[in-house]
Amino acid sequence: MVDLEVKIGGLTLKNPVMTASGTFGYGTEYADFIDLARLGGIIVKGTTLHHREGNPYPRMAETPSGMLNAVGLQNKGVDYFIEHIYPEIKSLNTNVLVNVSGSCIEDYVTTAEKINALEKVPAIELNISCPNVKQGGMAFGTSAKGAAEVVAAVRKAYHKTLIVKLSPNVTDIAEIAKAVEAEGADSVSLINTLLGMAINAEKRRPVLSTVTGGLSGACVKPIALRMVWQVSRAVKIPVVGLGGIMNATDAIEFMLAGATAVQIGTANFIDPAVTVKVVEGIEEYLQRHGMTDVNQLIGALEI
Amino acid sequence: MKKILDTTIVAVEWLNTKNVLLTLTASQQMPDMLPGQFVEVRVDNEPDVFLRRPISIHFFDPQKNLLYLMVQVVGKGTKRMAALKVGDVLNLILPLGNTFSVPENPQRLLLVGGGVGVAPLLYLGAELKKKGHVVTFLLGARTAADLLRMEAFLAYGEVYVTTEDASMGEKGFVTQHSLLQQQNFDFIYTCGPTPMMQAVARYAKEKGIPCEASLENTMACGLGACLCCVTDTQHGHKCVCSDGPVFNINELKW
Secondary structure, three states, rough: OOOOOOOEEOEOOOOOEOOOOOOOOOHHOOOOOOOHOOEEEEEEEEOOOOOOOOOOOOEEEEEEOOEEEEEOEEOOOOOHHHHHHHHHHOOOOOEEEEEEOOOOOOHHHHHHHHHOOOOOOOOOEEOOOOOOOOOOOOHHOOOOOHHHHHHHHHHHHOEEEEEEOOOOOOOHHHHHHHHHHHHHOOEEEEOOEEEEOOOOOOOOEOOOOOEEEEEOHHHHHHHHHHHHHHHHHHOOOOEEEEEOOOOOHHHHHHHHOOOOEEOOHHHHHHOOOHHHHHHHHHHHHHHOOOEEHHHHOOOOOOO | OOOOEEEEEEEEEEOOEEEEEEEEOOOOOOOOOOOOOEEEEOOOOEOOOOOEEEEOOOOOOOOEEEEEEEOOOOOOHHHHHHHHOOOOEEOOOOOOOOOOOOOOOOOOOEEEEEHHHHHHHHHHHHHHOOOEEEEEEEEOOOOOOOOOHHHHHHOOEEEEEOOOOOEEEEEOOOOOHHHHHOOOOOOEEEOOOOOHHHHHHHHHHHHOOOOEOOOOOOOOOOOOOOOOOOEEOOOEEEEOOOOOOOOEEOOOOO
16 A cells, blocks of 8 residues: 655645646536545635626637636635535535635735635635736736735735645746745645637637636646746745646656645546546556655656 | 446448538446537547537437437537547547426427537427427528438428528528418527527517527536636526526527
């Protein structure tokens, strides 16, 4: 038997495989396909203080080995989440994490405070990297100063495990990671989507209603892997790696690059059962390599 | 319950130059499916076809465990599907989405389809007839050659046709057919190009006839998780994949 348990701050995951926010709904959408209890954690849809309708259709464009989305944080607001969704998912036998987003620091803080009161949510993922909203989101995540300000404010109000989701749309992601570590973040997750664009040449029109959107899927993996490697060498807090993970081998590569845990996102759209296959694949890899503990993989890249 | 299922192609029939009818079976019994529901087809063997393709259920025969999909070749994903051969394996997620409303007492029901949008109306017509309703199909196409599987529809009700070039039935669009002036219907179902469905919806509203439309938006997950396929409704953005694809026209902002 191999030990798959990992720790992110005060949070214990039964295995390093979580689902990426915005790709897995609230978990229940996938309950027909997998036993959700087999996951290390579920990170639910981005939640804001107030209800958001998101951007107009079309919000999605398929691109080579990936896709662009411009959903724009559509959600019914944190109060709706607490009243209607939390009761449905709090008894799931896995860690339920909430991805928190906002358009100003006060909104982030108020939302985080409300989530802090939920007994069965052991951690939040602070989204300072959404490329699809005009205000807030990525605006905070693209400067070390902006990132530090929002993390410092939320840290005062939120007392459980605080993971900060970083944007890849920056020159030096390690600098941002160090800034949020200095303000008390327990972990960083990366990468959020890369700002991209698709054009319909025949119509001479952008494919997305918002012109630009966030790129995800297999095509972003080399960039994500490089950034996880850079960040994990720059900070002491655990790194959660995501970006184009399609199978167990991809997940293992992220852990070798320095990730303590991983998130599966876009791959869920192609195979709704992929997450459990990744858990099984990691276990099989460890056995095949004579390893007994998944923590042996973290940063084990030989250069 | 939704399933991820490997199916095997047992027949490939080209209906015309751009539409193909696939018949699929599986080694295990396929789950129950309702008219209006769809499947997500895995076709991601090449980089430029990354996501599954949503295809509506054309017909389902649970006794023979056969599923029929009507596929119009519009892009790389559907081209791949159309190239499948008997014996090929196709991975599906099914069944997805909601279904059409079925009136309780026997009624006169009109099913209006255009182009490949006729696909879900066959299974709907069959189920409605089984429940004792009088089913009438009104099918539109550009030309007689574009009209898909008319003989199959005839098994479940009368079929009226419009073509834009008058090569079959009445000339013009479905909403111009004389049938609509001659007969009264209690409920209308429609699927096809958006302008056609909007015209049908206008007719239904004018006549005060309840009407449901089946929408087709580009999708990623098909499960209501990614929120990519939304349509604007009186109650905000709703997912075509999980809140639809069937919507009452009064809910849509048409």
